[in-house]
Amino acid sequence: MTLNSLLIAGCIALSLTACQDTITHKQNVELVKASNTAIESLANMLQIQYEQVDNRPSEYCDKTIENGNCFEAKLHIKASGAVNVDGWKIYFSQITPIQQALSDEFTITHVNGDLHVIELKEAFKGFKAGETKTITFYANFWSLSHSDAIPNYILVNHNEYAKVITSTKPTVDPETGLELLPHVVPYSDYERQFKRTENDETQWLTAERLFERNTKYDFSPYLKDENKQVAQHIIPTPTQATFSQTQQLDISQGLRFNLNGVSEKGVTAAIERLKLLGITTSASGIAVNLNLSPTKDGSQGSYRLAINANEINISATDDSGVFYALQSLASLYQVNNTTLPIGQVNDAPHYEFRGVLVDVARNFRDKAFILKLLDQMAAYKLNKLHLHLADDEGWRLEIPSLEELTDVASKRCFDLSEQQCLMPQLGAGIDTSSQVNGFYSVDDYQEILKFASARHIQVIPSLDMPGHSRAAIKAMQARYNKYIKQGDKQKAEQFLLYDPLDTTVYSSVQHYNDNTINVCLDSSYEFIREVIEQVKIIHNEAQHPLTRYHIGADETAGAWVSSPACTEFIKQNNLPFTKAEQLGSYFIERVSNMLADMNIEIAAWSDGLSHTNPNNMPDIVQGNSWDLLMWNGHQRAHQFTNRNWQVVVSSPDVLYFDFPYEADPQEHGYYWASRHINTEKVFQFMPDNLPAHAEFWLDREDKPYTADDTIIKNDAGEVEFAPLAKGKQFIGIQGQLWSENTRTNNMAEYKLFPRLLSLAQRAWHKAQWALPYDHNGFVYSRNTQRFTPSLKQQRDQQWLTFAASLGLKEFNKLERANVHFRIANAGAKIENGMLYANVAYPGLLIEYMQAGGQWQTYNAPVKVTQDVWVRSKLPISGRVSRTLKVTQP
Structure with missing residues (x-):
């Protein structure tokens, strides 16, 4: 850098105020401009690499946190040219606190x-060219x-001028369409980098291990011309289906539709899908x-479909049943x-509630x-979209009366005051127009609602509260500041969500210290009422009534303890408790009844609901059970169902689609409940019998676990948990796509599909191989073996048919709809100099490449002489899977 630049940067580092006596206004502007230019240059010059080193605890770990578990990582910062300027800092996101x-x-x-x-210490000496x-x-x-x-990573100077460091920007693989992180040093050490703990038994799914796993799939019968199973297979599987083996x-x-009084509006979307697939x-x-007529089952969505020699007849209980019959045709x-x-x-559907959270x-x-x-949800008969519209990092729905919610809280940029935008958590960068930022205008949202209605899908909005509410809190703080400046104190405090005098020190699960609405302020409830009334109006105008609303109510992290407003609130109100920690349940009960008074049913997550008094809750309560099965999560689901709440099973062990498909460090996603949830695992789910999975699934370290479904009493001898009572059942299941590290549409679709098809299978169809629930209670483990070899054989055979249908039919349909679904990796091994390869779905091509060579199609075992890479490929579009290396033995 030039001497002038160094003087400028040094002056700014000291603060511009200190230079005012000697620098004119014009010079001041030039100083700022030059400093900003220096930051831009430095952002291009610094090469940052992130290297995870070791997950094993060491002497440097805080022994008071999770048994002293911590990991070691290194940030390598290299400068391509000499850097002598200081006065800069780098902001970056790291999932867990350092x-x-x-x-x-x-x-x-x-x-x-x-x-x-x-930040730089005083001992910072600058960089020599090429120094790391x-x-x-x-x-x-x-x-x-x-x-x-x-x-x-964001480089910032003392002017708060920010620039993303180029070397830390994600890229997109042109062949897979997946996000790449060039700044990450690839993993190579199983013991140090891949294992969670010393006793972690999770195996890295290498090409060789994947090959061995794939050998259990014999798809050869499905590839024969005379095989009818795939041609006659419907996803999700119907209750009963009989087809001719000779007639077609x-x-x-083409087809000619006779509505016979069936609403055209109710079936148009299904007919349009048939056209998309090629049926004119x-x-x-x-x-x-x-035709609309009572079906044998009579439940909502039930239907009869008859494909005859010269016509097709459909009869259904309601419009949704006709719609689903057409989707079965597709x-x-x-x-x-x-x-x-x-x-x-x-x-007919097994569950009334068949949901997806996004x-x-x-x-x-x-x-x-x-x-x-x-x-795609409609194509596979899913009927509930749980749209998670607000959290700590963003508010995504326009509320016309509260413009700050989207003016401020729908975007992230670099603004330490957070009065113009939120700070860039989760690696959002500083571009407010990037695809990770944005919101739905009223028109956008109503278009979504109308689109959902036409596909017989209910949209259940969620604006999380009182925790996970930082975006709303900051937006209303900006509103407060705006009206205080205008001298309107009443309007400023109208929707304030925090107590300015609150000195509580807390940390949420996501490590925020300011993300929880203060439940002792009248303004908090005024805010909630205003938002819900606005959302209700938006829904009504779109003719998609707001009948159920999800408040979240989860992960409230010890807030309000030192809030003067809460101390006074407890004194002034006749509450059945005296501790501020108990106000979370009060909030849920109050808001639930507020919603009930507005004819809106309440939904919330199980952890928040578990603290409420059922006697203070409305008659209808939806509880999303997200307790981990490996930690007796079935107990909470049974407890809620036994008290007549509507339980939607949302188990992270199998239904969190932000988790990796496979145990591979290159497979994208969080993993706190499971290292691998592939499409087959979702297919194996038995949602009517949650504890029984202990017989064949493993915990998050791939070790056996025990599920106790007997009567559990507390120290006072009272029944705390009990088996599911006879006649009680869950209302449905829901797959979750959380988005903390999902930054692109392609990555979101990759995580959802094809797992969403297995979700639909389990939501709609009750498998004959599923182990019946034992209402007497039982303790399940690997040793109990109630899930017999015969049931396992039935399950695995049905998976083969399902997987063959995916590979030979459904993937083509997803391609037609331009869905960026996950292409399964190819497995491979080298034995006696010969390459053997396979893949988990028929219909996918396999390719291999030797070092320095070109990709070639794999048709049969082939001789190789060096390391090889393999991948699978879609035959139509040519899109490929991730590449796996096969090592010479």
Whole structure:
């Protein structure tokens, strides 16, 4: 850098105020401009690498946190040219707080949430050209995946001029379409980098291990011309279906729909999907007669489908049943084919609630993404979209009367005051127009609602409270400041969500110290009422009534303890408690009844609901049970169901789709409940019998666990948990896509699909192989073996048919809809100089490449002489899976 730049930067480092006596205004402007230019240059010059080193606890770990578990990582900072300027710092996101950093020249401090800052010590000596400086740090818990290393480090000067360091920006793999993190050093050491603890038995799913696992799949019968199983297979599986083995209906002339009084609005979306897949409509086409009439089952969504020699007849209890029958027709259809199997289908859903949660709060997903998702949910008969619209990192729905919610809290940039935007948590960067930022206008949201209605899907909005509410709190703080400046104190305090005098020190699960609405302020409840009334109006105008609302109510982290407002609130109100810690349950009860008075049913997460008094809650309560099965999570689900609450099973062990598909550090996602949830595991789920999974699933370290479903009493001899009472059942299941590290639409679709199809299978269809629930109670483990070899054989055989249908039928349909689903990796091994490869779904191509060579199609074992890489490939689009290396033995 030039001497002038150094003088300028030095002056700014000291503060511009100190230079005012000698610098004119014009010079001051030039100083600022030059300093900002220096930051831009430095952002391009610094090369940062993140290296996870060791998950094993060491002497540097805080012994008071999770048994002293912490991991060691290194930040390598290299400068391509000489750097002599100081007065800068780097903000970056790190999932868990850093306990301490070891460096002679840098410090690392936790700011809030996942945000940390690297600052220069007085001993900082600058960089020589090409020099690398390393900061070793120790952070809470473990780091087990490349995606833990959050991108977009932000370089800042004393003017708060910010620039993302180029070397830390994510990129997109042009072949897979997946996000890449070039600043992450790849893992190589199983013992130090991949294991959670010394006793962790999770195996890295290498190409060789994947090959061995894939050998259990024999798809050869499904590839024979005479095999009818795939052609006659419907996803999700119907209650009853019988097809001819010899007759087919020719639909080459298209279809002709006779509505017979069925609402055209209720079936148009299904007919449009048939067109997308290649089935035309024509006046001379095969007649499809739609009728409303009672079905044998009679439940909502039930239907009868008859494909005859010269026509197709559909009868259903309601419009949704007709719609689902048409989707079953689409499921039978094979892209580029002109026939349908002749047969009869009688069908009805197993669960009333068949849901998907999409978190658009942490990282935004645009309207087009949601509309595409709704189309695919409808295709597989899912009927509830739980739209998570607000959290600590963002507010995503326009509320016309509270413009600050979207003006401030829908975007992240660099603003320490957080009066213009939120700080860039989760590696959001500083570009307010990036795809991780944004919100749905009223028009956008109403378009989503109308689109959902046309597909018989209910949208259940969620604006999390009282925890997970930092975005709202900061927005209302900005509103407060605006009106205080205008001298309108009453309006400023109208919707204030925090007590300015509260000195409580707390840390949420996501490490925020200011993310919980103060439940002792009248203004907090005024805010909630205003928001809900506005959302209700928006829904009504879209003719999609707001009948159920999810308040979240989870993970409230010890706030309000030192709030004067809460001390006074408890004194002034006749409450059945005296401790501020108990105010969380009061809040849930009060808001639940507020909603009930507005004819809105309450939904919330199980941990928050568990603290409430059932006698103070409304008659209808939806509880999302997200307690871990490996830690007796079934007990809470049974407890809530036994008190007549509507339980939606949302078990993280199997239904959190932000978790990795496989145990591989390159597989994207969080993993706190499971290291691997692939599509087959979701298919294996028996949601009617939660504890029984202990017989064949493992815990988060791939070790056996025990599930106790007997009567559990507390110290006072009172029954705390008991088996599910006879006649009681869950209302449904829900798959969750949380978005903390999901920054692109492609990554979101990759995580959802094809797992969403297995979710639909389990939500709609009760498997015959599923182990019946024992209402007498039982303690399940690997040793009990109630899930017999015969049931396992039935399950695994049905998975083969399901997987064959995915590979040979459904993947083509997802491609037609431009869905970026996950392509399964190819497995491979080298034995006696020969490469053997396989893949978990038929219909996918396999390719291999030797070092320095080109990709070649794998058809049979082939001789190789050096290390090899393998991947699978879609035959139509050519999109490929991630690449796995196969090592010469």
